[in-house]
Each structure stands twice: as C-alpha cells, then as structure tokens.
Amino acid sequence: MLGKEDGRMVQENISGETVDSQADDSQRQTKFQELEKEVEEIRTALQLSNISCASGNESDSSALSRMQLLNNITQTCAETQARLENVSASEAAAQDKYRDLLSMVSSGWKHHGGGFYFFSKETKSWQEAEQACASYGAHLTSVTLRQEMEYLTGETNGEAFYIGLTDQWQEGNWTWVDGTEFNSQVSFWAPGQPDNWHKAPGQREDCVQIRFKNLNAWIDVSCTHNLKWVCKRVFS
Numbered sequence: 001m002l003g004k005e006d007g008r009m010v011q012e013n014i015s016g017e018t019v020d021s022q023a024d025d026s027q028r029q030t031k032f033q034e035l036e037k038e039v040e041e042i043r044t045a046l047q048l049s050n051i052s053c054a055s056g057n058e059s060d061s062s063a064l065s066r067m068q069l070l071n072n073i074t075q076t077c078a079e080t081q082a083r084l085e086n087v088s089a090s091e092a093a094a095q096d097k098y099r100d101l102l103s104m105v106s107s108g109w110k111h112h113g114g115g116f117y118f119f120s121k122e123t124k125s126w127q128e129a130e131q132a133c134a135s136y137g138a139h140l141t142s143v144t145l146r147q148e149m150e151y152l153t154g155e156t157n158g159e160a161f162y163i164g165l166t167d168q169w170q171e172g173n174w175t176w177v178d179g180t181e182f183n184s185q186v187s188f189w190a191p192g193q194p195d196n197w198h199k200a201p202g203q204r205e206d207c208v209q210i211r212f213k214n215l216n217a218w219i220d221v222s223c224t225h226n227l228k229w230v231c232k233r234v235f236s
C-alpha cells in the first residue's frame, strides 16, 4: 500500500516533478527575460540619471559662475557708489568753501599770500575780537613771515590792531591763538617790548597789538582794551 502508494506518489511525484520542471523552466526563462528587461530598464534609467546629473552639474556650474559675476557686479556697483558719494562730498565741500569765500570777500576780507585777512573797523577786547574771528572760522592773525608782517603794517598804517599773540595763560610764554608755534626768531617787538607794564596793581599786559608803520611794531597791552583787530583764515 505504502509502496504502491509510494510508487504512485513517486510516479506522481516524478510525473509531477517532470511537469513542474518544465513549467519552472518556462517560468524561469520568462522571469529571466523579465529580469533582463528590468536590468536594461535600470541601466537605461541610470544612463539617463547620469546624463541628468551631468546636465545638473553643468547647470550648477553655470549658476555658480552667474552668481560670482553677480557678486562682482554688485561689488563694482558698491565701489562706484562710494566713489560717487566721495565726489559728491568733495563737490559739497568745494561749494561750501566757495560760499565761505564769497561771504568773506563781500564782508571786506582781503587775500594775501596763502591767507585771507580781515581788518576790523570797530573795536573790541582781545577775547571778543578772537570770538569775532571765530565766527568766520578764523582766528586773530599769527605772523610767521617778514613779508606777512610787511603786509600787515601796510594795511594797519600805524593804527592799533590786535593780533593773535598772547601770554595770558603763562606770563612770558607767548603763544599764537591759532595754534601756530611761536618762533622768537621771527618776532617784531617794538624797542623795549614786551614789558608787561603794570599800569595799576593787578593789571598785566598779556595781549599784543600792531602799533606802528615800521616793521618792529608789536607792543604788549592789556587784553581788556578795546582795539581794532586783524583776523586771518588760511584755506588748506
């Protein structure tokens, strides 16, 4: 029974296996063909993907180049804008200077050498005179050259005018109020001056006037005297 059964089963099995084997071969071939087709499709897809990636890289490279170009253009524009602003600032400064000069000339300022000078008609104390000069961006004049002193004595013509020399902050230490360093080798004291003469107790002579027509025309006087004055403004 078993044997028969085994035989039948075997036969059946053998028969079945034979049938199954043929079916499997056909199925395997079909699957193999399907796999080949899938592989081919994957290969094709990979090729397309590579092309796409290559194309994408090319686009990235092109985009990077365009970005760099845009950055360069932006930087150039910023630099150009900065230069234009500097030019505008220079033009504005030149216009301000032109307006200043026009205002000074119309107010009676005179040009000599490298500076503009103002010879007042009214009188003030030394400090008030310096403040009047400062309202024009100037100071009471310094004197640094013989030619400059010759010009000043020619304009003042023997009248008393304050200049910007003082020792009011330290007796005997003469300084120019415009910041020019005082050079004792280029000074134009009148004979016997400065004498810091005490007209009354507590009074001193700490400011300087041009008093004579000749070159040695400086005299120290009290800073509280009301005198005419000379301003000087030098444009750089």
Ligand SMILES: [Ca+2]
Pocket (backbone or CB within 6 Å): 167, 168, 171, 172, 196, 204, 205, 206, 207, 220
């Ligand atoms: Ca003095």
